[in-house]
Amino acid sequence: MPTGNLSDVIVVGAGVVGAACAYYAAGAGLRVTVVDRGCVAGGTTGAGEGNLLVSDKEPGPELELALCSGRLWAELAGTLPPRIEYEPKGGLVVAPGAAGMSALRDFTARQRTAGVTAEETPAERLRDLEPHLAPGLAGGVHYPQDAQVMPALAAAHLLRAAGGRVRLRLGEEVTGLLAGPDGAMRGVRTRHGEIHAPYVVNAAGTWGGELARLAGVELPVLPRRGFVLVTEPLPRVVRHKVYAADYVADVASGSAALQTSAVVEGTPAGPVLIGASRERVGFDRTLSPRALWRLAAGATALFPVLAAVRAMRAYTGFRPYLPDHLPAIGPDPRVPGLLHACGHEGAGIGLAPATGLIVARCVTGAEPPLDIGPFAPDRFAPSACTAPD
């Protein structure tokens, strides 16, 4: 057996989650092979805005994961080169009317008990934070823990920083998983041959369900399409990540129908990014005029100054979505040696470091940084494997 094809862990998927798994596993002294049928950041990572958010999460396991990840991202920002564009710029959630403000107030009260810093900003102070916001908003909440990173560069530099212990095999599609006589993982088969390791990590994102099927287990990952509008480069007109309070309800919704709530943010390179539409239409990349209209209308309602600004391009991504909106992280009890790290929906960039750390700890037999019970990959009973609608 050629030693070049032998590692301690194989990570399938070179998106940001796979990169974080490789980074922390290599940091724990393991030899890692990362396999991807495309390039680094070729899937949903390359279509992400790079949100590192706690503001949109209600108290629960995902918020704990986000808080842990936020701390890890701040650490990584000191280690990785500045080109990953980490910006701890904070989020600003605004409420158009009094009813929305009251609901937002209740939501933040619950978040605070879970460790989120949330500072209520009265209507007359909103423009101190965002000078170009539309007049007439009822108020808002500032979340200083929200941050942003350039996702593709973050993934690439996580892999590069992992150093010589990580081997990249790009352009190689995994066509089968290798199991020993006892059913335990032994490696993967690609079109270029076999790669051997006692642990295989499923970081295939939106395609994680397909990989799970190769191992003979069911993981109901579904694509949830999103469009992002990108404007021409502008001087800093949007300072925080700004969105309207109804975004939180859309994120938590399981509906297949199109939902849009404007999420507006500037980038260090100049363009303003406008998200976030959500709809379940399979892997259809066709431009949706209705989604674009809603995004543009929502963004110009928040920032009227953007009406005259040109959109240069739009891009589509497919969020990996599990029925209960929580990712699958950790060992799969049905297949020894198989771990999952996928299904993070629209929060994969933010949740990547904590996910990678959990995976590395599980492989080395150490204690995970938080309770991973809610993320158990086998939590979906066969009946729950069908989509709710």
Add this chain to the structure above:
Amino acid sequence: MTTSPSELSDPSDPYDLAVVGAGPAGLAGAVAAAERGLRVVLLEAAAHTGGQYYRHPAPAARAARPEALHHGWPVYADLSRRLAGSGVRHCPGHHVWSVTKDAPDGPWSAHCLTGDDGCDERPVRVRARALLLATGAYERQLPFPGWTLPGVVGAGGAQAMLKSGLVLPGRRIVVAGSGPLLLAVASSLATAGAHVPAVIEAAGYLGYARHPRALVTNPWKAAEALVHGTALLRHRVRMVTRSAVTEVHGTGRVEAVTVARLDRDWRPVQGSGRRIACDVLAVGHGLVPQIELATALGCATRRTADGTAALVLDGLQETSVRGLWAAGETGGAGGVQLALAEGELAGISVAVRVRGKRGEGRRIRELRRRRDRLRAFADAMSAVHAPGPGWQRWLTDDTDVCRCEEVTAARIREAADELGARDVRTVKLLTRAGMGWCQGRMCGTAVACLAARGGTPEPPAERRPFAVPVPLSALTALGEPDDDVPR
């Protein structure tokens, strides 16, 4: 007629055919369909018809003989006359930024910005049962040290300046790059009074000898070359093949170029460089089909022999998406004769589909024969002028490859060699190359070659969801697309 479609189009009554682009292919298609009784709308970004090939001065310039720079002017004059008499609704200043379909069996919607340069920004939606894309091509560039200096212009751009404004970009103009356009450009420039010290062609014209059949069956192509060749001889323009401009010199603007001999793979031959003084370099490496409206709808593409992506078309010019036709350079660069034949064929084909026109068999067979013959020549030509991999040798680490975002060759090589990029999209994500105003039209080929790391590059996918930048106010005006035509 040049009234705007929004005044008349009734959403319940779409046009039979919308033609995008009023160059040779679009004109021929619109006229052919309208003369067979179809209701046709012709959407064109420019202020008048003609496209790049029949580009001519604005009436305000009062040019006495706009046909002086055109060999095929009578054909254009004839098409213009028929267009005026055909009832085609001609909409100049309409920039189509996207084409969509609301229902699988419903009509197409062409979303347009209006005004000379799209700056009126009054959005218009034009609906039609069939769509003919005749959006032409844009010029391909390969970067080299100094290519961002003022005085370096596109070869096609230099000719366009001459055709539309009757101005020369400089006095002493070196024409360089690859492709048959260079001869036409040099001959126009010299005829208009510029001194052209040399035409530098990277390919060897002997390459055409490898495609004798394509040559023999297209004798007029040889005649065309003879016309340009004679003009070049008359003006004492030297033709230098298997050579390239590998560097431009000057402080503030072009003062001279270095020309080096190339080996078979386009690697510059050591020590062969010599300087030619000039104040302008007109450079281009063939044409790239402009097909983003089609790729956004999922149309299949093919790789042409010179490494561009072109639309896959059936025998009657229909793309892989039903109801969407294409003609001219969108199916692979091939010149004006091919564009005229394909445009007419597409127009007739739409008439047969939409109106069940009969009795067209003979004309269709004639046009198909002509198209197949011309297409074979275009493919042979494209193989001769395909850039060899060795051109990358003339890049220095600090040569800007993406000039919009100022991304150097070294940064792109780093993304490919060390950061895991293997294609244009990932290089773009990791370096911003191709994210600027031109959306990768200028650097796409070069980035694809560098990302392929010596392998055969995939042609850039020509995917641009917005064919032109769109103000958010125009997107907002889209309204719910199920509603009536937005104003």
